[in-house]
Amino acid sequence: MHRRQGTRCLSAWIALLLLLAATPLSAQTRIRPGFNLFTVQQDAQVGAQSAAEIDRTVPMAPPGLPSAYVERIGQRLAAQAPGPDYTYRFRIANLSDVNAFALPGGYIYVHRGLVEHVHTEGELAGVIAHEIAHVSLRHPTSQASKAYVTRAGIGLLGSLLGDGRQSTVGGIMNAVGGVGLNALFLKYSRNAETQADIVGAQIMARAGYGPNEMANFFAYLQRQSSSRPSLFGRFLSDHPPPANRASRVRREAQLIGATRRATPVGDLTEVQHWLRRLPPAPTLAQVTGQ
Numbered sequence: 588m589h590r591r592q593g594t595r596c597l598s599a600w601i602a603l604l605l606l607l608a609a610t611p612l613s614a615q616t617r618i619r620p621g622f623n624l625f626t627v628q629q630d631a632q633v634g635a636q637s638a639a640e641i642d643r644t645v646p647m648a649p650p651g652l653p654s655a656y657v658e659r660i661g662q663r664l665a666a667q668a669p670g671p672d673y674t675y676r677f678r679i680a681n682l683s684d685v686n687a688f689a690l691p692g693g694y695i696y697v698h699r700g701l702v703e704h705v706h707t708e709g710e711l712a713g714v715i716a717h718e719i720a721h722v723s724l725r726h727p728t729s730q731a732s733k734a735y736v737t738r739a740g741i742g743l744l745g746s747l748l749g750d751g752r753q754s755t756v757g758g759i760m761n762a763v764g765g766v767g768l769n770a771l772f773l774k775y776s777r778n779a780e781t782q783a784d785i786v787g788a789q790i791m792a793r794a795g796y797g798p799n800e801m802a803n804f805f806a807y808l809q810r811q812s813s814s815r816p817s818l819f820g821r822f823l824s825d826h827p828p829p830a831n832r833a834s835r836v837r838r839e840a841q842l843i844g845a846t847r848r849a850t851p852v853g854d855l856t857e858v859q860h861w862l863r864r865l866p867p868a869p870t871l872a873q874v875t876g877q
Contacts, residue, residue, distance in 0.1 A: 614842065615789055615839070615842050615843055616785045616789075616839060616842065618724065618782045618785055618786050620670065620724050620725050620729065621724075621725075621726075621729045621733075622729060622732055622733060623725055623728055623729045623732050624728075624731075624732040624735065624736075625691075625725075625728040625731075625732065625756065627671040627673075627725075629728070629756050630671070630673070630691040630692045630725060630727075630728050631673065631674075631691070631692035631693070632692070632756070633690075633691045633692065633727075633728060633756065634690040634691040634692025634693065634694045634727075635692065635694075637690045637691070637694070637770060638676075638690055638694045641680075641690070641694075641696065641770070644874070644875070645680050645681075645682070645696075645874055645875075646680070646681040646682075646868075646869070646874065647678055647679065647680060647681055648678075648679035648680070648681045648699050648862070648865070649865070651861060652853075652857065652858055652861045653679055653699075653702060653858045653861055653862050654678070654679055655853075656852065656853045656855075656858045657677050657678075657679055657697055657702065657711075657715070658677045659852040659853065660677075660708065660711060660712050660715055660852055661675060661677035661695060661715050661719070662675065662677070663712075663794050663795070663849070663852060664712060664715055664716050664719055664790050664791070664794045664796075665693070665719055666794070667790045667793035667794045668719050668720070668722075668723045668790055669723050669786065669790075670722075670723035670724065670725070671723070671725075673692050673693030673722060673723075674692075674693055675693040675694075675695060675719065675722070676693060676694050676695065677695045677696075677697065677715070678694075678695070678696050678697070679696075679697050679698075679699055679702060680696045680697065680698050680699065681699050681865075681868045681869075682698045682699055682700060682868055682869065682870065682871050682874065683698070683699065683700040683867065683868040683869065683870050684698050684700050684701075684870055684871050685698065685700045685701045685704050685808075686698045686700070686701060686871070687701055687714050687715065687717075687718050688718065688770050688773065689718040689719070689721045689722050689727065689770075690722075690727065690770055691722065691725070691727040691728050692722070693722050694722075695715060695718045695719065695722070697711075697714070697715060697718075698871075699862055699865075699868050700868065701714060702858065702859065702862060703859055703862055703863060705804065705855070706803075706804075706807070707800055707803075707855065708796075708851045708852065708853070708855050709791075709796045709797055709800030709801075709803075710800050710801070710803060710804040710807075711855070712791055712794070712796045712800070712801075713787065713788075713791060713796070713798070713800050713801025713802075713804050714801075714804065716787035716788070716790045716791045716794075716796075716801070717783045717784060717787035717801070718783075718787075719787065719790060720782070720783040720784075720785075720786035720787040720790060721775070721779070721783045723786065724779075724782055724783065724786060726775055726779050726782075726783065727770070727773070729779075730773070730775065730776075730779070780832070781832075781835060784801070784832055784835060784836050784839075785835070785836075785839050787801060788801055788836050788839045788840060788843065789839070789843065791846075792840075792843045792846045794849065795846070795847060795848055795849025795850075796846070796848070796849070797840070797846050797848065798836055798839060798840040798843060798846070799836070799837060799840050801836050802832075802833040802834075802836040802837045802840070803833075805830070805832045805833035805836065806830075806833050809830050809833070
């Protein structure tokens with residue numbers, strides 16, 4: 588009887604050890620939003636005002652297949668975004684540079700040049716997921732908050748966080764130069780970019796895209812960095828070295844594990860042909876004079 592119980596106990600221990608051996612030692616990387624003087628509602632307010640300025644100044648691709656395609660990819664990804672429940676909007680800026688940018692509150696702009704140069708829907712989804720992650724982690728207004736405190740001094744925090752907080756939003760944005768067109772030239776810290784890559788990879792996996800496709804696009808950027816600076820220079824100047832980003836995303840993909848792939852939302856090749864039939868797009872520098 589005792590021998591039988593001992594055998595069962597040993598079997599249970601062996602099963603437990605095997606289970607522990609099969610379980611990853613580390614889970615997906617957990618990222619938390621940083622310091623922010625703005626409320627979620629104020630994020631949306633600042634984003635709406637900035638988007639109105641962008642739409643007045645930056646040309647947009649005409650309505651049609653590409654815009655619908657990017658919107659479908661974006662909404663699939665946004666449905667898996669952590670953080671506040673923003674109403675995400677996706678547009679194609681008629682700019683030839685390979686880039687994308689985000690405004691607070693869920694306004695995502697993808698450059699036409701990016702759509703024309705990605706190789707797969709997953710690569711495009713990787714860039715969009717990265718921008719969604721910036722929004723969900725509230726990086727734009729977090730950066731504005733840090734810049735304001737640095738300029739104005741820590742002594743103002745008490746009044747900012749009190750009853751007068753609503754009335755200070757305009758003052759903060761004016762003090763740090765606003766968002767608007769500045770979003771086109773916004774440089775996040777290396778840490779913020781890494782956070783957006785990690786959370787973007789997690790969003791991709793939940794939405795049915797392989798996170799390694801984001802890493803593949805970074806590897807492509809690395810190969811193109813010296814030979815085609817006119818197309819890729821802006822993206823490379825705004826972000827950390829692609830090789831470092833690719834390796835970090837691949838590491839996160841290992842932590843995430845197997846991903847159940849979703850059916851593509853459309854035909855990327857057809858979308859690219861549609862865009863290439865349009866007149867050539869200007870560069871960002873040509874539009875803004877910067």
